[in-house]
Structures are given as structure tokens and as C-alpha cells.
Amino acid sequence: MNENEHSQRIQIRLLALREDYLKRLPEELAEMRRLATQLLQEDKPAGTLGILQHRLHKLAGSGGTFGLPELSGYARRLEQQIHLWLDKLPPSQVELTAFIGEIGTLAELNMHTGYPGADQPPPSRPLAQQDMIHLWLVEDDRLLARQLVDQLTSFGYRVTHFCQLAEADQASAHDSPDILLLDVMLEPEGINTTEQMTLLPRLMALSCPLIFISARDDFPSRVRAAQLGAEGYVLKPIEVPRLVNRISRIMENRASPPERVLLVEDDQLLADHYRLVLEYAGMAVEVLQQPEQIAETVFSFRPELILMDLYMPDYSGPDLAGVLRQYDNWAGLPIVYLSAETDLGRQIQALRSGADDFLTKPISDAQLVAAVRVRVNRARELMAQINQDSLTGLLKHATIKEAVDIALTRALRDGHPVTLAMLDIDHFKRINDNHGHATGDMVISAVAMLLRQRLRRTDIIGRYGGEEFLVVLPRCDAASAHHLMDEIRKDFAQVRFSKGDTGFTCTLSLGLACTAAFPVDTGAELLARADRALYQAKNTGRNQTRTATQ
Template identity: 50%
Template sequence: MAELSKEELIQQKLDKLKADYYAHLPDEIDQLIALTKKLKNEESSREKFHELHVRLHKITGSAGTFGSNNLSAHARKLERKVKNWLQDPLSEITRDEIKLFITTIKQLKKDLNNELNHVNKHKFSLVPSNTGPAPSKTYNIWIVDDDTFLVDELSYQIESFGYKTRKFNKLSALKLALKSNEPDLILLDVIFENDEKSTDLISLMPELNSSRSPIIFMSSTDEFDTRIKAAQIGAQGFFIKPLDVPSLINRVVQLFERKRAPAKRVLIVDDDKRLAEHYRLVFESANIEAEILENPTEIINKVNQFRPELILMDLYMPDYFGPDLAGVVRQYENWASLPIVFLSSETDLDKQIDAMQYGADDFLTKPISDSQLLSAVRSRINRARQLEALISRDSLTGLLKHSSIKDAVENEISRAQRNQSSVSVAMLDIDSFKQVNDTYGHATGDVVICAIAMLLRQRLRQYDIIGRYGGEEFVIILPECSLQQTLQILDDVRQRFSTVKFRHQDSEFCCTISIGFAMNTDFPGRNGSELLIQADNALYYAKRTGRNQTINAHQLTEMSESYE
């Protein structure tokens, strides 16, 4: 028998979960009937009314998710009635009303049999996963502009960052090429010689409209109408000539990094275990990591451990109110900006607004389709990542800023100490960089800085951490890296950078880098700041003794001890 694919395995789990849900639903309705029979028009029944509301609330949300919208709608009507009872004085509830309510729930059970026949005819369909390209992929960029000199210059600079380019001087040539191939990105000029705007012509180019290739527009004028049309086409960037090449390259890098970004992480807080497991499987099918929190009192420990990028939280749970849990999360500075989305069958707009005042970012109503849930979660996490990048990343290189990379060093050293693992911290500096700026200008210097940033992104492992420490100096964190691996990775970067050719007008030149690094295993008990000092000392020694070399801080310690 052929081995099942990941999607088929998840599909099996979803189908089993669905069958299990409907197998237990008749018992759940029986419990509703038993609970309702215990109701009395007394204050002592308030707790039972609250339990009844929670149980109906769960059915309202879960039944639709598992394929029965009719059952969900029936449960919602009952839930609203119970909610009204809870809001009004219990003395006004008559015994006849309770009997009628019991009869309605019994009818709900009869309706369930009819619903099962309908639901079983419909299978869940998974949303196709988007794993993105492998990190080792060579990206292809097409440059479309009738300015031959600009196309050649852009092609040269882009290829120096490790990309492949293809040049087009006419839209007709681009249209023909798109019929048989798609690039990873298109750089497209807005106005050609004949003064026709490419944004107008795109409506006549179904190949480009249907292409999955992101588009970045270039223009010599900054007109609002042109930007609107670019936005309608889905442009991922709009740059004004003369082009700021480092900024353009940075945007290109950001677009490609999104494709190879680590999996999104979602924490599900819902007391309905089957429904929570359904959501988890749906996220897994879309390559989103998801974990379920069963004990709300452990929410902060779970958040610190799992570090989710979004919390998906039910509003009503037996022991805790969702907004109260959200308020607890917001008490911790580290998680003050963590996106929290309520997912509930509550349809009262005023109650939704009240709930969001506790610090939630969105409110989704159960039942919700799998595709709608995925779209909402992806959009929210993507936006959070963009905002985080603006706050913590350097605008020129897109790498972590000084303070952020220092924090990252401290975090990784602490993690390594807990796990008893190794971590290497390296400091890197571009040799004779002042001479580059003085000779070729600061704009060219920015290109050199972007080039080393791009090379680091390409050559380091996906879980390594890179930051711009200041000016032409960078910090690299290599978790779980042995001495041999550290030397191999850093020397690979150093040697490759020395072969990159930069061009200024009619002249070409190359640059080199010096690197100093320190390993936590060589300096036990040292914190992040102390390890950075050791790496900086090694970097200073590398530059003082000839540049373009990699020095281990432990070597300096051994040399010092030998000298003594």
C-alpha cells in the first residue's frame, strides 16, 4: 500500500475528528436535557443557567465548523434565550417556559439525525499548503525598462547579490516570455518611450495579470493615479527614479524572505477540545504551527515557551472569561503587542466591542469556514511581522538593529545555558570602509553594506540571527554550532564576500571583512554582553594583524595565558 501524503494523513485525522464529534453529540444533548430539568425559577439555579449557556455556546460554534449549519443555527436560538434569562430576574421565568425549552432541546436531538445524513455527504477539503521555495533556491528577476543603460546597471548590481536576471526593453517581449515561464519577481517601468503607461497596458496583458510573480514598479514621476493603478494590480513596491538601489534591493530581499520565513505560530485557547483539535489540524494543513492550551492558568508559561505570533481565544469558557485572560497577557510587557483574536459564537455587537476593549485585536464569529479562519490568521500575523520589522530592524539592510541584536544575544546565551548547548557570537567589520566612502561616495558605501547583509542572509542557516551593530559592523549569532562549524560558516562568508565586485562609474573594486567570534563553551558563565566583548576583542585583533581573517577569542586567551 502506498504511503499517505501529509495532506492525506491530516484529512484522515479531520474525518475521524468529525465522526467522533457527531458520535458524542447525542450524549451532549442528553446532558443538556438533564441539566434543563434541574432548572428552577430560583436564584440558586443561576449557576446551572450559566453552565447551560456555555454548553449551548460550544455547540453553536462547533456544529457549523463540523459541517452542520442548521444545527448551529438552532443551538444559537436556544443560547440567546438562556442569555436573556441570565440577564433578567430569575423570578420572571415560569415553569411553562422551562418545559417549552426542554421540548425545544429534545427537538434539537431529533433534528440531529437528519443533519447527520446531510453532513456525512460532505467531506472536509484542505486548503492547499504553501511551503514556499527551498532556502537554496536561486531567484530569477526580470527587469523591464526601455532605458538600456539602467537595465544593464540594475542587472549588474542585482546579480552581485546572487540573483539571476533577465532583461527586457519592450512590453511585448515580456508578454511573450510570460506565456512559457514565470519569474520570481518583475521590476517594471511605468512609462516607456511611446509615453504609454504600463499600468494601462496591463489590462491587455492577461499573462501578467494571472501571473503569480510579485511586481515592483519604477517611475520617473510620483503620480497618485499611477500608484492607485499599481495597487489595483497588486504591486509590492513603487520606486521613484533615480532609484535608491540599496532600498530597492532591501525590498526585493524582504519579498523573498517572506517566502522562506519560518512557519507562523498560533496558540489556541478553547475548552471545546474537539473543535480546538479541528482548528489545529486545519492550521497544520496550511503549514502553520499550532498548539492547544487546555489549562488557562498556564497561559503565560505556554506563551513564554511556545512564543506564539497570535492567540486564538474563545470568549466563554467554564472557569474563565476570555477578555480576562487577554488582560492577564497584556500585563506582561513582552506580550503587550501580541495579537489576540477572539473566536466566539457571540453575535451581540456591543458584547464584541466590550470584549475587544480588553486588548484584543479582532473578533471572529463561530461558525467560521476553514478558509476564512486561515485568511484572517495569516493576514494578522503578516501585519504583526511587518510592524515588528519596522520597530526592530535597520531600514537600510533589514537586519536587526543594535538594541535588538544585543537582546537576541542575551536570549540565545540564556537558552544555551538552559539547554546546555553551544552558541557562537561573531562580530564582523568591513575593512577600510572609510576609504570606500571617501573614494566612491556614501551611496556606493550603502551598496557595499547591503551586499554583506544580503550575503549573510544567503549563506547562514535559517535559524541563525544577524544584526547591524552600527555603521559597517555586524553581529552574527550561531546557535548550536560547534567550533568547526563556526569556522566553516564564517570563513565561507568572508571568502565569498572578497570575490564580490562593486562598480562605481567606470571602475570596479572589491572589499574584504574581518571577523572575531567567541563561543559560550569557552567562556562559561559569561552573559551576552561579556561574550560580545570577547568577540569584539577578537575582531580588533583580526584588523590589527592584517585584516581579512577570522579570529577565535579563545585563541587570544590561550596566547595571553601562554605569554604570562
């Protein structure tokens, strides 16, 4: 066995160990949440606190080993909190309620496998990666196909081109794409792919999303595409940045985190049944049987939808919905009544109290899952439309600024650094003037794509201005942030763009500011320091990364 084979076997065993750890972790986190919730019912919680401290201690030691540094650090902080309670004053009910919410946060951190924060620099990775999204393009116009392949490759996709549908069908016998792009009408035979697809069962059996490309914008063509399950219908001439944004949205939806559902139900057996059904479908479910704690539960669990019984012993569903609607942050939170009430008048009256829909018991398991999933997805799409830039899919200016304030508040509370990175595309006006605004949009989208590929899920990215971006890096010191962002700068300089037969590259300038370098009280102050560092980078030659100092 040569050294390379030996190394590969070790990597496979390490990955298997990590997968086994990740499979066991949800059960452990669920048990810790159960123990934490139990604290509120105990007069002397020292025994349960001791058990939790031991479990947190083990988690703090194992999380970082298996690629979950944030989980490890968070568990260590909670372990230290219990240590203080056991050594000094026992916790109050308010402190315990907040602690239960923080235990719940551990489950979210379980999903984030980002780079280590302040202890060591994050690992960099090249643009050409084995995990890049693989697109199949079926297009008989060779000139258009070549342009699409070049431009989509510039965005970091791997593209395989087929001239005819039959070629893709043959390839599907031994391979499959992440997304299939099909021209609706292939010449010279005049093949309508929306009709031919049904005659090719291997292509129809592919589980990947389908996007049609067409010069036709007629209603029957769109209906037929919808009947085939298409998730996109892109008109010619193709605006590649829009196509890239659509692809990104589709892939993000497929990799989106579990739907978070709060179930308010006083029937224990029924609540358990609904919880199991939804959890089996991959959702995260919290059951609340103490209605007076609904505000605290919503604050800690942050549900995306509330399923609520209409009639309960002490408080009705409209009572609780009315309370939640008093909070500005929860004014748009979807609330659905799940009740045996069949009187239409009473249902309508209940909906007037702040709920969004009404489901009637008994309800089949399949209907329950579908109803919850479609409502959460629609809520997510609505929030994306409100908060995200249409070209890049990143947060808009106002939303990313708000994210800075939230991240700074958490950093000051937890004692961890947060770093801001401001990015600007060098000589962007020259790109628009020489190559056109459509090409400029493609460059902007490429920056957004690269940032999303390289950053952690816990990092926050926004389009701050026309060609300016802002990145919030929680729990990341200046040295780690500089290493990561400068690697992104270098990689972007290698991306080649094309306009007709003309190819070109462009560069980025970056300014960083970290809370560990100087005291700041507001997000605006931290932003100003990052902006000054960016100005220095642009004023001293561009294509460089500068970090603000004292």
C-alpha cells in the same frame, strides 16, 4: 551510463528519500506531542514515557541522516532525560509541563536544515548558485538597465533584461521569474505598462511578485499599481539598496514559517473544525481547553495570535486576556475574540480588557483563514519595523545584543557551544569618500545579503554599528564557525561593485569568540572577546578571520 549521470541519479534518489522522510515527519512529531501532553493526565506515566523514549531514539538516529542535525541532537537530549526519569525519580508536574514545551520545539527544528554543528565543518557554497533569485527587468533605458543589472548581480541575484513588455510576455511562455520588475512608462512609444499588463494574459498569470519602477509619484499611478497586485513601487532615481531590501522582504515573507495560532475554545467539535481549517491553510495550531494553563502554553508554543472564545465555563475571554497582559513579553501579542456575541456594547466592553479585535460566529472558513493570516502578517511587519534595521533588514543594535544574552543562557543550560562573529568592512570610510554614501549603502546591504544567504535559519544576524555586523551561531563550535565565516569573507572579496564606469571590490575583517574556548557568564563578556579578536584581525593587516583564545 557515465559517472556523472550515475551520480545525478543517486542524488535524485537521495533527495526523494529525504522528501519522503520530511513528509512523514510532521505526523510523527504531532503524535509525540500528543503522547507528551497525555503524560499530565496519567498517575503512572512510565508506560507512555517508554513509548516516547523509543520514538525519540529513532528520531535521534534518523534526523541527522536526512539533513536535520539540530532535530537529531535535540531528540537525543530529550531521550536521555526520559532515561533518567525511568531509572531514578519520576518527573514532577512542573518538569512534565516544561518537557511538553520542548517536545513542541522539535516541530520548529524540523524546518531548519542547517549545517552540522560541532561534529564537522559546515559545507560552503559559492555565490553563483542554482537557487539564486531570478529577476526579470523590463526597462527600455539601456544605461539604467545596465547599471541595475550590474548592481543587482553584485547582490547575488540573477537578472534577465527585456527592453519591451512584449519580449517578457514571449519569454513567459516557457519560463518564469521569481520577481518581475517593470518600468511604468516605456519610451519611445509611451507605453504605460500598468495598462498593457491587462492585455498580456501570460504575464498576468505569472505567480511571482510584481514591483513597478517609476518616475511618477502621483496617486492614480500608485492606485493602478495596487490594483494590479504590485508589492512594491520604487521611485527613480533608484536607490538599489532600498530595492534590494524590498526584494528580500518580499521573498522572506513568501518563504516565512507557518503562522502559529493558539485556539482557546471549550467546544471540542468547533475547536477541531477551526484547527483543521487553519492547518489545511498551512498554519501551526495548538488548541487549549484548560484555560488555567494558558501562560505555560503561550510560553512553550509561542503563538503569534490567540483566537479566544468570549464565554467559557470557568473563565471568560477577558479574564484570560487580562492575565496575559500582565506579562511584559506578551503585552503586544495579538488576541482576537471569536464568539457568537453580537451585542456591540458587550463586544466593545470585552475589547477593553486587552484584546485587539472581535470576530463573530458563525464565520466562514475562508474568512477565518484570511482574518488570521492578515493579522499575523501585520504583527510580523510591526515587529520587523521595531527590531530591524531599515537598510539591511537585519536586527538592530539593541535587539542583536539581547539575542546574544538569550543564546548564551540557552548554551549554558543545554551544554552546547555558541559562537559570536563580529564583522567589519575594511576601509569603509574610503569607500564613502571615493564612491559616495549611496554606494557605501550598497556595500553594507551586500554584506547583509551574503550573510542571510549563507547562514542557517537558526543563526541570528544583526547590524551592530555603521559598517559592523554581529552573527550569533548557536550550537556551533569555534572550528566550524571559523570555517564558515572565513568562506564568507573569501566570497565577499570576489563581489564586484560599480559606480558609473568604475568597478571596485572590498574586504571584511572578522573576530570570533566561542563559549567552548573559555568560561563566560555574560553576553557582554563574550562580545568583548569577539571585539578584541576583530581588533587583532584589523590591526594585523585586515581581510582575515581571528578567533579569540585563552
